[in-house]
Amino acid sequence: MTDPQASGAAGPGADPRRWRALGVCLVVGFMTLLDVSIVNVALPSISRGLGASSADLSWVVSGYALTFGLVLVPAGRIGDARGRRTVFMAGLAAFTLASAACGLAPTPMLLVIARLVQGAAAGFLTPQVTGLIQLLFRGPERGRAFGLFGVVVGISTAIGPLLGGLLIAAGGETSGWRWIFFVNVPIGIVALVGAYRLIPARPNETKQPLTWRTFDPVGVVLLGVAVVSLMLPLVQEQQWHGSGKWLLLLVAAVFAAAFWLWERYLTRTGRDPLVDLSLFRIRSYSSGCLIGMLYFGGFTTIFFTFTLLLQEGEHYSALEAGLATTPFAVGSAIAARVGGNLVGRLGRRLVVIGLMMVTVGLLVAILAVDLDSGRSVAFSTALPLLFAGFGSGLVISPNQTVTLSEVPVTRAGIAGAVQQTGQRIGTAAGIALVGAVFFARLSATGSESRAFIDATAITIALIVVALIVAAIDWAVTRRTGRQAGASESAPA
Template structure:
């Protein structure tokens, strides 16, 4: 019989430090997620400060998302096996160090590498937060804790662009972008001290052996090579002349095919997989993962192309750019809580409604840029972006709930990790694709960024429309589902 874990609270003896520990987790979760959105308003400043190219700017944004997503599943397993507190602290230290390296970067290459490391560190920390919440809380308190975590995610999205604009205003156009990264250092140091004192440890007898096979390093490498091979010709479209770059799509397909074969082989042998292919025997899970990946490929590019457009094309300051995208973020933060309450009643139809609102909002922003050209576009596009933001809040949380609904509890952790991995990879690939279209149009029409924004946002709307079609088909064909046992492919 296993030895009880004295650090794991139960219903009769909850950890008296649990709410303080939650506060530490929420602060760090806020910080890692903030770095997804805050950097968008800093891109023009980075371009001026260290001479970054369009490809460098794409890698600064998409590289973080890609690295974050690729380590999520492995980091979650390491935390389960060797202790979430230790893994959390290691990830936090790496995040602070990488943030300092980003802020001190002397050139684009150093910044991109530091940003990749920062993404890895964020991916290490993220699964420990949800694991620690499950460890510390029970019953209604757990629901409240996860609700606070969801609110933290929404708030980080809402305040990211605005906070980035304020920091750049304080630091100046040339060096203000460094403040965006350096602000993580004092917060991280204080949180590190608090984490050491407050987070629950894992007794030695509860720890499991840590083997390389436990987190499928071969799968991580194969999937990473597949995605990078796909992204390279898109991100480097302006830098690499000629059509030879598109030949990289061949190794991308080979790496992805090899990855699937490898995962299938591990599954047939009963070994740990990066992506448990058996989960995809559940229709709701499969469709939910596809919707999530495609949607993240579309909506995350809004901040990317819009802030570049209003700053580079219209001369907005970083603070003005942050204010311009705030309607989307506020709408998303507010409606996310409503969506969580309505998903049980409306199911996938709620997700489809949200996706439709996002498409309408994106198209509306394009129309606004045509109808009110020039500096007034920020006001003209505010309402469409608010509509898109409200729609987004009705998509993300409800889609996660519906996607995991039929997954057996024993496999919920790995299922959630795979879902998040797909979302981050979708973000990275979407930014690469829309960025390539945006910068190509900028090169063709120097001095006029409006067509680039309009085409880039239209591509993003097209990606979101694909997710909408899938959601509508799923809603129409929905039938009572059973929590049948998930089978592993032979």
């Protein structure tokens, strides 16, 4: 049965609470994505406050990313079947409690465990946000809603170091790190109340049956092993020395192939697969997932290498380094809002324009660092980063809108989860690759600026590949559109 909200959510039957419900979703999405980046500048404070080792600190960062990516797909499937408000509120309650546990953690081990739980809770929340946007909005309104979501993605990723620096400065070098977790608690409680009051519940008769058998436990295990085996060596690339860790990529390939074969078998036999593989026959969806994975593999590394250049090379404080990334965040926030309004008219072409702007902005940033690698480097890179941020705002939310535009609402949760999983894998792979280049060049030259320039060249290469994919998709869309128009206008 079709979800009653699936038709005309922007028309007369639209839920009048949809924009306020979206506000709740965006606040929660901001919290979960912020916790990916905000912890990086808190690592020295955590080390001093808890006596954490480098291995502990590594797991504080990578453990969150690992469990986040691990549960996205099962969470999307559950949300599609059992109602997104229920799963959203359960995930939010778990995230809020885990944040409190992180802030109260008396030992590094308990902090790592709490971060693992926090990451899993964030993974349950994220596909519900994209699914709810698909559910509540239609037509131009959906583009605007995804535009606002793009603002959240861009700001949360870029502003994390700045907020982390502010909280540590206010709370002190040894205890300030606790406040980056405590701040989630009151926000989470208020958001829980808002979710209960504003997000529409799904009528019982529209819920799909979800038993242990129909949930596809074999698919969950196969995909889980594949995701962990792929992400673990990537997120631990700097901590696990030696080449043995890359054997896990072979394990990932084997289990991914087994998962694909198993899902095809379930589809052929008329049973419910974890992931409906027919989604990838929708060209806008498959192309958009690839673009998102490549772009997140590139753009998230900018903050990683730029922060290293500023803090290690130019001895900026955490707060100063965070301020230096603010132009990118500002540009991304402004352009994402504009992009949400334009994507209905321009489609994938808008993504192509945005990727070109990011490429140009980063090339100019490289030139600025090459010409001025002293303490004033934050000022010389401000305008290029602002321009790149504008481009980024025209990529993330428009790509999300176009990617999910042809996906049925009843599969919006799982479709968004698969897309988000690709973005998490792209982020981990990008940081591993670009980080390896950065540290190799730093070891060879002893210059953080030279290491940043060479590493950012790899970042630009990833973004250019995403640009090529987007341009091909746009060209094919234009050609097929013209052919369809010609066919419709031809005489019978």
